[in-house]
Every structure is written in C-alpha cells, then in structure tokens.
Amino acid sequence: MAEDDGVFKALADPTRRGLLDQLFARDGRSLNQLESESAMTRFGVMKHLRVLEEAGLVVRRRSGRQTLHFLNPVPIRLIHDRWIDKYTERQASALANLKHELEETR
Amino acid sequence: MTTTATTTGITQVYSVYIKATPEAIWDAITKPEWTEKYGYGGRAEFDLRPGGSYRGFTNAAMRQAGGPEVGVDGEVLEADPPRKLVQTFRMVMDERMAAQGFTRLTYEISEGKGGVSKLTVTHELGDAPMLAVLMSGGMADQGAGGGWNWILSSLKTLLETGSPIDSNPANMG
Numbered sequence: 001m002a003e004d005d006g007v008f009k010a011l012a013d014p015t016r017r018g019l020l021d022q023l024f025a026r027d028g029r030s031l032n033q034l035e036s037e038s039a040m041t042r043f044g045v046m047k048h049l050r051v052l053e054e055a056g057l058v059v060r061r062r063s064g065r066q067t068l069h070f071l072n073p074v075p076i077r078l079i080h081d082r083w084i085d086k087y088t089e090r091q092a093s094a095l096a097n098l099k100h101e102l103e104e105t106r
Numbered sequence: 107m108t109t110t111a112t113t114t115g116i117t118q119v120y121s122v123y124i125k126a127t128p129e130a131i132w133d134a135i136t137k138p139e140w141t142e143k144y145g146y147g148g149r150a151e152f153d154l155r156p157g158g159s160y161r162g163f164t165n166a167a168m169r170q171a172g173g174p175e176v177g178v179d180g181e182v183l184e185a186d187p188p189r190k191l192v193q194t195f196r197m198v199m200d201e202r203m204a205a206q207g208f209t210r211l212t213y214e215i216s217e218g219k220g221g222v223s224k225l226t227v228t229h230e231l232g233d234a235p236m237l238a239v240l241m242s243g244g245m246a247d248q249g250a251g252g253g254w255n256w257i258l259s260s261l262k263t264l265l266e267t268g269s270p271i272d273s274n275p276a277n278m279g
Contacts, residue, residue, distance in 0.1 A: 070117070
C-alpha cells in the first residue's frame with residue numbers, strides 16, 4: 001500500500017527518526033528550534049521534515065507568526081496494527097507449536 | 107533555544123487518511139450510533155450549533171467500574187458540516203482533570219483524490235497537562251486507552267472495514 005511505503009521510507013533514515021524523537025520529547029516546535037538541536041543545516045532539516053510530512057508523520061500548523069511542527073503518531077500505529085502485530089503473533093504461535101511438537105515426539 | 111516562551115500551552119495535532127467521504131467521517135464523529143463503535147465507545151451527544159452543548163457519555167465498562175454517566179462535556183463553537191467542527195472539551199471522569207478546565211478541540215475534514223479524505227484533529231490543551239498525557243496515550247497502562255492515536259486508528263478501521271473494535275480501554279493491545 002502506497003501509504004505504508006511513505007512511512008517505511010521516512011522511518012528508514014536515522015536523521016528523520018532523530019527528528020521524530022525530538023518532537024516526541026517536546027511537541028510543537030519551530031524549524032529554528034529543531035535546527036538548533038541538530039548537526040544539520042537548515043536545508044537538511046527542511047528536506048527531512050518534508051519527507052516526514054509527506055508520510056503524514058509530521059503535521060505543520062501556523063501559530064501566530066511561527067509555523068510549528070507536530071508529531072503525528074497515527075501512521076506508526078497503523079503500521080503496527082497491520083504489520084507488527086500480525087507477525088509477532090504468528091511467531092509466538094509458531095514457537096508454541098514447535099514446543100508442542102518437540103514435547104510430543106520425545 | 108531560550109527566546110521562545112511557550113505562551114500557547116500544549117497543543118497536539120493528529121491526522122489520518124481515511125477511505126471514506128467527508129460526510130461519513132462527520133457522521134462518525136457527531137452521531138452516537140457511530141461514536142459507540144470506535145475509540146472509547148461512548149455515545150456522543152452534540153447540539154450542532156454555536157453555543158450548543160456536547161456530552162460524551164461513558165461506555166458500559168467504564169460505568170461498571172464505577173464511572174459517571176458523562177465522561178466529557180463541552181460546548182460547540184463552530185459547526186460547518188462536513189468540513190469543520192470546533193468545540194470545547196473537558197474530561198470530567200477524573201476530578202483533577204476536570205479541575206484543569208476546558209480545552210479546545212478542532213476537527214477538520216478535507217476530501218482528497220480517489221475517495222480518500224483527510225481528518226485532522228487539533229487539540230489545544232492549554233493548561234490541562236494531565237489530559238494531555240491521557241490524550242497522547244500516556245495512561246494506556248492504567249487502562250485509560252491510547253488517546254487520539256488509538257481513537258483515530260480505530261475510526262479508520264471502522265469506516266474502511268465496517269467492523270467495530272473492542273471499545274473497552276482495559277482490553278486494548
């Protein structure tokens with residue numbers, strides 16, 4: 001699904017994950033604030049924010065004269081529900097089956 | 107990083123793309139027969155005009171656990187179906203949260219391509235830090251549900267698949 005592609009792509013970069021962590025620690029930050037805690041130039045931060053925004057992971061809002069960036073965790077939750085839950089469940093039941101089989105054949 | 111005094115208080119912004127019409131999303135937010143099928147699963151009662159009342163009722167599990175009948179109260183500030191709803195929002199289930207007063211909640215719905223609409227929720231939590239923790243999912247381990255992230259995910263699931271989720275916050279994953 002195209003929606004997921006954007007999220008996986010956005011999360012595949014350590015700098016972008018770092019920006020999400022920054023927003024998780026304190027939400028609603030301006031570009032200046034994000035830049036001041038990063039080793040990157042303003043252009044680098046802007047470029048990465050744009051990818052995060054396209055993936056829906058960051059939402060921009062005007063607040064007075066500033067534009068603030070907010071972390072939107074909903075796409076990660078949806079990935080979790082659709083992918084992670086599914087496979088961890090199967091893994092757990094596969095292990096349970098293996099245990100069962102090993103114990104039967106002994 | 108010392109110059110920007112945060113005069114705006116705490117604001118949370120969430121957005122989700124849903125394969126549904128703006129009308130369907132509007133109904134899911136404002137009609138009790140829909141609100142009881144996702145998120146916290148309580149019935150909502152809106153008087154959809156400026157100054158009209160809003161009441162968010164608790165679900166059966168919350169009442170069984172000794173909760174009050176009304177969980178959230180507030181007032182409609184702006185109703186522009188199916189595009190925009192602005193309301194005040196006060197959690198009254200917990201006395202300390204109730205004491206932190208009314209917050210401001212804005213739903214915005216826009217239609218995109220291919221039958222997909224975008225729902226954005228802006229919750230201006232002002233001076234209600236406890237409610238902010240609850241709405242960001244920080245009290246899930248206390249059985250208080252996963253906040254907006256969880257509400258919006260389950261709303262998307264309901265509208266796209268038609269199946270309601272388990273609305274007891276204590277049973278959420």
